[in-house]
Amino acid sequence: MLSKLIQQSRAFSLNQVHPGELNYLALQYWAAFGSCFTVLMVLCLLTLDNTRSRSCQAWNVKFGLVCFVIGAALLFLYSTTGLHAIWKLLWVFFHGFAAVKLVQHLLNTFPSCVSFGEALLVTVGLVLYFGDMLAYTIEKLYGYMTSSELVFMQYGFRRSEIGIIIQGLLLGLLLYLVVLKYLLCGWDGFSRSTYSGARICSEKGKSLIFFASLGFLIVVIIPSWMQFVQDFDIHPLLWVVRFVFMEPVKRLSLCLYWVCVIYLSVLRFYNISKNSKIERILLRKYYHLMAVLMFLPAVILQPKFLDLAFGAALAVFLTLEIIRVWRIWPLGQLVHEFMNAFTDHRDSDLLIVSHFSLLLGCALPIWMSSGYNDRPLAPFAGILSLGIGDTMASMVGHKYGVLRWSKTGKKTIEGTAAGITSVLAACSVLLPHLASTGYFLTEHWISLLLAVTVSGLLEAYTAQLDNAFIPLVFYSLLCL
Numbered sequence: 001m002l003s004k005l006i007q008q009s010r011a012f013s014l015n016q017v018h019p020g021e022l023n024y025l026a027l028q029y030w031a032a033f034g035s036c037f038t039v040l041m042v043l044c045l046l047t048l049d050n051t052r053s054r055s056c057q058a059w060n061v062k063f064g065l066v067c068f069v070i071g072a073a074l075l076f077l078y079s080t081t082g083l084h085a086i087w088k089l090l091w092v093f094f095h096g097f098a099a100v101k102l103v104q105h106l107l108n109t110f111p112s113c114v115s116f117g118e119a120l121l122v123t124v125g126l127v128l129y130f131g132d133m134l135a136y137t138i139e140k141l142y143g144y145m146t147s148s149e150l151v152f153m154q155y156g157f158r159r160s161e162i163g164i165i166i167q168g169l170l171l172g173l174l175l176y177l178v179v180l181k182y183l184l185c186g187w188d189g190f191s192r193s194t195y196s197g198a199r200i201c202s203e204k205g206k207s208l209i210f211f212a213s214l215g216f217l218i219v220v221i222i223p224s225w226m227q228f229v230q231d232f233d234i235h236p237l238l239w240v241v242r243f244v245f246m247e248p249v250k251r252l253s254l255c256l257y258w259v260c261v262i263y264l265s266v267l268r269f270y271n272i273s274k275n276s277k278i279e280r281i282l283l284r285k286y287y288h289l290m291a292v293l294m295f296l297p298a299v300i301l302q303p304k305f306l307d308l309a310f311g312a313a314l315a316v317f318l319t320l321e322i323i324r325v326w327r328i329w330p331l332g333q334l335v336h337e338f339m340n341a342f343t344d345h346r347d348s349d350l351l352i353v354s355h356f357s358l359l360l361g362c363a364l365p366i367w368m369s370s371g372y373n374d375r376p377l378a379p380f381a382g383i384l385s386l387g388i389g390d391t392m393a394s395m396v397g398h399k400y401g402v403l404r405w406s407k408t409g410k411k412t413i414e415g416t417a418a419g420i421t422s423v424l425a426a427c428s429v430l431l432p433h434l435a436s437t438g439y440f441l442t443e444h445w446i447s448l449l450l451a452v453t454v455s456g457l458l459e460a461y462t463a464q465l466d467n468a469f470i471p472l473v474f475y476s477l478l479c480l
Helices: 002-013 019-050 054-079 085-109 116-145 161-195 199-230 236-244 248-275 280-301 303-326 332-340 354-368 378-400 413-437 442-461 469-479
Strands: none
Touching: 002 019, 002 469, 019 054, 019 085, 019 116, 054 085, 085 116, 116 161, 116 199, 161 199, 161 236, 161 303, 199 236, 199 303, 236 248, 236 303, 248 280, 248 303, 280 303, 280 354, 280 378, 303 332, 303 354, 354 378, 354 469, 378 413, 378 442, 378 469, 413 442, 442 469
16 A cells, blocks of 8 residues: 555656545555554554563553554654545545454454455455445545545546445445344254255245345445446446456457356366376466466457456356355355365465456456556556466475475475576566657666565565465555
8 A cells, every 4th residue: 555655656646546535545545554453453462461471561552652652653744634534534434443353254254265354455455345335435435425625535527437336336335234144044944943944945935035136236235335436327237247248258258268268278277186196286277377377468449348357257156155165055065166276274264365366366466556656566466476486386396495494394495496597587578568658767677676576575474364465565565
């Protein structure tokens, strides 16, 4: 968020962006800062109770106090600048409170699915996304009821239709999970008393409730919110169809290409996973290569259509995961057996998240690069770091790696060197296609080398699921 804010500041100095867009991004940055700050302060307080050494506890108290004073001072300085100071401070506090509650719920509900760092990343992202949706809805609501000058979070610029569609679809499905839980619990209680143990009738009834409510959500409820905040001239689903057929040959050909790549790759890799002793972690790296084949041409040829396709793919993944977890008849068990063929130690029986992280790792740099972007390689951050760098590091390290970074870890120096070299080689191939952007300067190559090296070393250091945050680190360094 900080790197994006600095990039937008450069654009504002060149009169390339609306002032409201810069103010909006500043509010988003401080909301992210407040969320991380509050969660880490709560974690610091919790660790004090578990620290046995007095000297270590004293150091933790001093360090935590210094961080608290610095963070609180920065938040206070931001909240006292400009109009609506109290509202700004409350808005940041709301994000921090929501982040603490959500991260606690996430770790308690799915204890074996995520580490604390992964939970923090997911939590802050969701809180920011929900907060943005809430702020935009409040702005529109107050705009209809009163003067828009009364709303402190007024944007001052028009949001893109694609961004609104993706936001409404994804957040609508996440909110739908809460409603679905009560719907299915109510149906289970009703079916036990009505069908007297007839399990197939209960499963079919649960399936009917799920698909009927999901269809009503996608066709009626979510489009109603989209119409309210964006003023589409037609139904949002029809807008999507019209958008696809604005360039029918290119976009439908791209869809056909994606379907062919997915079908051939999944069929091949599924058979390998069933009949081969190859390690799951290496098998999953083939999907990283598949992501390169799918997304690299689209970023260059159809970036706006790819934005929409990423949102649709995430919605499909989320729907399939709901079907798998709740074993919705007749697809639940089939999806569960298929997905289990590609899991490893970082997934659990309750949630399978690696495919979400891979898709988000490729999508987030592209989504964040929409609008003004003076760093042409920034949209490729996910594809380069995951599809090329991470894949080459794993394959070379597994086959040729000898020198390990640590005695307990599996990451090797040879693998890290291969990952960094492969990303630099891919950048040298991409840059000629982006020559018109003026990126061929010596200091840019130095900064590119620094960004690739830092990202590669971070990938070697971490033991967490790095599909989401390594692309964000790489993207941030490129933007800076």
